Amino acid sequence: MAKKKNSFSGSLGFVLAAAGSAVGVGNIWRFPYLCAKDGGGLFLLVYLVLVVTFGFVLLTTDVAIGRRTKENALRAFGTLHPKWKFVGYLTFLVPMLIMTYYSVIGGWITKYFFEYLTTSGRDVAEDGYFTSFITEKNAPLIFTGIFLALTIWVVYRGVEKGIEKFSCFIMPGLILLVIGIAIFSLTLSYTDADGTVRTGIQGFLVYVRPDFTGLTVKGFLEVLLDAMSQLFFSLSVSMGIMVTYGSYVKDEIDLNKATNQIEFFDTGVALLSGMMIIPAVFVFLGRDGMASGPSLTFISLPKVFQAMGGAGHIVGLAFFLMLGFAALTSCVSVMETLVANCMEVFGKTRKQMCVMVGSYSLLTAVLICLGYNVLYFELKLPNGSTGQLLDVMDYISNSFLMPIISFLTSILIGWVVGPKWIVEEVEKNGEHFSRAGMYSFLIRYIVPAVMLVLFLVSTGFINML
Template sequence: MKKKEHGFSGSIGFVLAAAGSAVGVGNIWRFPYLCAKDGGGLFLLVYLVLVLTFGFVLLTTDVAIGRKTKLNALNAYGTLRKKWKFLGYLTFLVPTLIMTYYSVIGGWILKYLSAYVVSSGNEAAQDGYFTSFITAPVAPIVFMLIFLAFTAWVVYCGVEKGIERFSRIIMPGLLLLIIGISIFSLTLSHTDSDGTVRTGLQGLAIYLLPDFHGLTFGRFLNVLLDAMSQLFFSLSVSMGIMITYGSYVKDDVNLSQATNQIELFDTGVAFLSGMMIIPAVFVFLGTEGMASGPSLTFISLPKVFEAMGGLGRIIGIAFFLMLAFAALTSCVSVMETLVANCMEIFHKTRQQMCIMVGIYSLVTAILICLGYNVLYFDLTLPNGTSAQLLDLMDYISNSFLMPFISLLTSILIGWIVGPKWITDEVVKNGESFPRAGLYSFMIRYIVPVIMLVLFLVSTGFMKLNF
C-alpha cells in the first residue's frame, strides 16, 4: 500500500485531532438539550452503554479501514469490494452537505462571543435577539466568513503543521474551560420571589439520576434512538472523517488504545457539557428552561448569564470561546475530509483543493444564511418536523445518509468482508484487542438491525406509536 504524503506524527497527534473532530457543537450544544429532554440520568445511562458498544464498533471500523487502505473514504470502500465503491461516494456526500452549514453555526457562536467581549452581553438575553440576528441580511454572512477563513487556514497548513499543531493547542484549553465552568455551575444557587431555592447540586441530581417513573417501552425506544443519533454527531462516524484521519495514522500506532482514548475524551466532554449546562439552567430557569430544546444554547443560556449579574459576562465569554474552539475543530475535520477526497479526485495539491473547497463552502454557506430571509421557505420533513434550508441539509446528512451508511458498512464488514479484516488490522503489531469478540458480534448481528430501525424512524417510514 502506498505511503501517504502527509500524516500524524504519532499516536498523541492522531488522538487529539480525532478527538477535536469528535468534540464539537454536537457535544456541547446537542448532548445537553437531548439529555434534558429525555429525562436526564436515563438518557445519560443509555448513551454511555451505546458508546461502549455501538460507538466503539463504528469508530474502530472507520479508523481501521482508513489505516489499512491508506485511502480516503471515497476510494477505501472500493478496495474492500469493487462493487461497494458506491458506498465511498455516499460517504463523501455527508461532509459535502455538512460543510454548507457548519460554518454558519460557527458564525452564530462568534456573534455571541463578540456580544460578551464588546459589551455586558445582556442584549443577547433579550427575547428576539437570536431571531433578529439570523434573519439579518449581512451580519450572519460576515461572522460566517470569519469562522470559515480560520477553518480554511488551518486545513491549508496541512495535517501535521496545521490540524495536529492546532489540535495540540486547542484541545487542552477546551478541556480546561469545560472543567472550570462545570465546577462553577455546581456552586450556583438562586432564590425565586416566592422563596424557592434552587441549587446547582439539585440540578446535578436531575442530570445524573435516572428517572424510571412512568417509563414505557415507547418512551425508552425514543430515548434509545435519540442517544444513537447523538453518537453520529459525537464521534464523527459514518461521514468519512475517521476514515480520512485513519489513513494518516502510522502503522506502529496502537489502534485499540487510540480509539479507547478518543471514546474517553469525547464522552468525557459530553458528560462535562451536560454537567456545565443543565445545573446552571435549572438554577435560574427551573425545569421549564431545561425543556427548551435546541434553543438551549442560544436563547436559554444567555438568560442564565444575565441572571448571574456582573459575573455572567465573564462566564459568557468563557463559554462561547469554548464553544467556538469546539466548533472550529469539528469544522476543520469536515473540510479536511473534503480536501483530502478532492485531492484524490482531481490530482491537485492540498493548497489548490483547499481554495476550491473554500469557495464551495463560502457560496453554499451564504445560501444557508439567506435561507432565513430572502430564500426562506417552510418545509415539512418525512419525520414530521418543520425545516428551513439549514434543517434540510442537516436532515439529509444526519438523519438519512449517516444511518444508511452505517447499515451498509455493517453488512459489508460483518457479512461480506468479515470482521477479521478489521480485527487483524487492530492487532497487526501484536497489540491486544480485548473487545474483539464484542466487535465481531456487534458488527454482524446488532448494528445492522439497530441502524435499520434508526434509518426507518428518522426517515418517517416507521412510526413509533406506543
C-alpha cells in the same frame, strides 16, 4: 500500496485531532438539551451503553479501514471490495452536506463571543435577539465568513503543521474551560420570588438521576433514537472523517488504545458539558428552562449568564470561546475530509483544493444564511419535524445518510470482508484487542439490525412510534 505523504506525527497528535473532530458543537450544544429533554440520567444511561457498544464498533471500523487501505473514504471502500465503492460516494456526500451549514452555526457562535468580548452581553439575553440576528441579511454572513476563513487557514496548513498542531493547542484549553465552568455551575444558587431556593447540586442531581416517571415503550424508543442520533453527531462516524483521519495514522500506533482514548475524550466532554449547562439552567430558569430544546445555547444560556450578575459576563465569554473552539475543530475535520478526497480525485494541490472547497463552503453557507430571510420556507420532513434549509441539510446527512452508511458498512465488514479483517488491523503490532469477540458479534448481527430500524424510523418509512 504506497503510504500517504500526509500523516500524524504520533499517537497523541492523532488522538487529539480525532477527539477535536468528535468533540464539537454536538457535545456542548446538542448533548445537554437532549439529556434534559429525555429524562436526564435515563438518557445518560442509554447513551453510555451505546458508546461502549455501537460507538466502539463504528469508530474502530472507520479508523481501521482508513489505516489499512491508506485511502480516504471516497476510495477506501472500493479498495476493500470493488462492488462496494458506492459506499465511499455516500460517505463523501455527508461532509458535503454538513459543510453547507456547520460554518453558519460557527458564525452564530463567533457573533456571541464577539458580543461578550466587546460588550456586557446584556443585549444577547434579551427576548428575540437570536431570531433578530439570524434573520438579518448581512451580519450572519460576516461572522460566518470569519469562522470559515479560520477553518480554511488551518486545513491549508496541512495535517501535521495545521490540524495536529492546532488540535494539540486547542483541545487542552477546551477541556480546561469545560471543567472550570462545570465546577462553577455546581456552586450556583438562586432564590426566586416565592422564596424557593435552587442550587447547582440540585440541578446536577436532575441531570444524573434517571427519571422513569410515566416511561412508556414509545418514550423509551424516543430516548434510544435521540441517543443514537447523538452518537453519530458526536463521534464523527459514518461520514468519512474518521476513515480519512485513520489513513493518516502510522502503522506503529496502537489503534485499540487510540480509539479508546478518543471515546474517553468525546464522552467525557459530553458528560461535563451536561454538568456545565444543565445545573446552571436549572438554577436560574428551573425545569421549564431545561426544556427549551435546541435554543438552549443561544437563547436560554445568555439569560442564565445575565442572571449570574458580574460573574456571568466572564462565564459567558469563556463559554462561547470554548464552544467556538469545539465548533472550529469539528469544522476543520469536515473540510479536511473534502479537501483530502478532492486532492486525489482531481489531482490538485492542497492549496488549490482549499480554494475550491472553501468557495463551495462559502457559497452554500450564504444560501443557508439567506434561508432565514429572503429564501425562507418551511418544509415538513419525513420524521415529522418542520424545518428550513439548514434543517433539511441536517436531516439528509444525519437521519438519512448516516444510518444507511452504517448499515452498509456493517454488512460489508461483517459478511463480505469479515470482522477478522478489522481485528487483524487493530492487532497489527501484536497488541491485544480485548473486545475482538464483542466487535465481531456486534458488527455482524446487532449493528445492521439496529441501523436498519433506525433508518426506517427516522425517515418515516415505518411508524414504530
